[in-house]
Amino acid sequence: MLNSRIKLRHLQAFLEVAKRRSFARAAEVLAITQPGISKAIRELEDILETDLFERTAQGVALTQAGLTLLRHAGPALRALEEGVASAGDAHRGDRWLRVGALSTVESQLLPEAIRRWHAAPGEPSDVGVNVVTGSSAFLLSRLRRGELDLVVGRMTEAREIRDLAFEHLYYEPLLLSVRSGHPLAGIVPLDPARLGDFPWVLPPPQTTLRQQVDSFCVRHSLTLMRQRLETLSLPISRRYTLESDAIWVAPEEAITEDLAAGRLCRLAINLEAQGGSVGLCVNACMQPTLAREAFCEVLREVSAGRGSGSGAG
Structure with a gap:
């Protein structure tokens, strides 16, 4: 059971500081004073009886306890926000699938998967696709916070993948x-x-x-x-x-x-022997949606048609 002393403002402050790596920038985003956000973090740490941040030369960094909380609090708060938004927008049917795309899949795999998914009858016709591009570190951090539903591309070498769930699709050189x-x-x-x-x-x-x-x-x-x-x-x-x-x-x-x-x-020279593992990555702490599962299945179908082998990522 969630400790009744933990309030929504505590979690919002925690997530913004974790995202911005700065108390000052987090306070600016939340439109509160820096002492106010510092107080919220201090109260949360007192409730949990552990430090969530440590100061570094670049600002602040998450402790191991902070990383653990981030893994669960990000998706939970995002799910709550989506629930509230869905309730308010139910009459308009506004729904989105949020996909992080690495450059390794921007040209063929992802456009083809989106085209097939939207061409399928039923569910996809009511769901828009929002695609965010960037580096693996950027996209995986957003996935961990619950800001994306999945990330697609070559990412197995990324340190940020850690406890996220990766599924291999094919090798891309x-x-x-x-x-x-x-x-x-x-x-x-x-x-x-x-x-x-x-x-x-x-x-x-x-x-x-x-x-x-x-x-x-x-x-x-x-x-x-x-x-x-x-x-x-x-x-x-x-x-x-x-x-x-x-x-x-x-x-x-x-x-x-x-x-x-x-x-x-x-050029007649190989940069690497086999190529990297391209796949899809999801946050296991996030409740899977029918739209996400359906889109992942389309990604598997398109990948299988490439004629590349599958294996462990």
């Missing part, structure tokens, strides 16, 4: 590609040392995809040019690559059509 007519196009075998003579388009630091690039560079003693573009945006990466001599580190599905059309060429 990162490829090195260049524009048609590039000086390295068609060279077989390709000396890895030559890759350092050109600018690169690659994922930003602190992302799981960037870890694979860094490992590749270490294996081949490769130092990249300082002239490089770091982004998760596929449209920006594609345009820059097509109009320059850059080498693009891209998920296979993002460049399949350009490879087939001859606009891009795959």
Whole structure:
């Protein structure tokens, strides 16, 4: 049974501080004073008889007890907010499926799954899809707080996945590609040392995809040019690559059509042996909805049609 001394304001204050990593920013969002939010957190810690935050050079960080509370309080409060909103909007039928999408599934898997899901008769026609993009750390943290229903993409290397439930769908390799007519196009075998003579388009630091690039560079003693573009945006990466001599580190599905059309060429060197595990991730603490379960089933069907094997993530 929930301790009667714990109030909604305590949990709201806790979640905002956990999200913002700052008492001052959390107070600003909740439109209360900083002493007020500090008091709410102190009362909650007294009730639970444990510290929830610890101060760091960057602000505040969750303790282990704080992480445990976040795992449960985020989805619970989000479910309460949705229940209140659903009650008020029942006459309009406003319902949404909130999906976090990593760049590895933005080009083919997710658009096709959404199209099939909305084309199916019945339930999906009444449910809108809200897609949020970003890094795995950003999306998984939102999933843990109950702000997303699921996250789709390549994420098994992410530290933030921890106690979230991941289901493998298929393996997706990162490829090195260049524009048609590039000086390295068609060279077989390709000396890895030559890759350092050109600018690169690659994922930003602190992302799981960037870890694979860094490992590749270490294996081949490769130092990249300082002239490089770091982004998760596929449209920006594609345009820059097509109009320059850059080498693009891209998920296979993002460049399949350009490879087939001859606009891009795959370099004759493997960035990684097998590729990463692409799958769907949910928060087991969140009550599953019919819409989420139906959409996950469509994701499985679309993934099976890719002809890729399945296995442990």
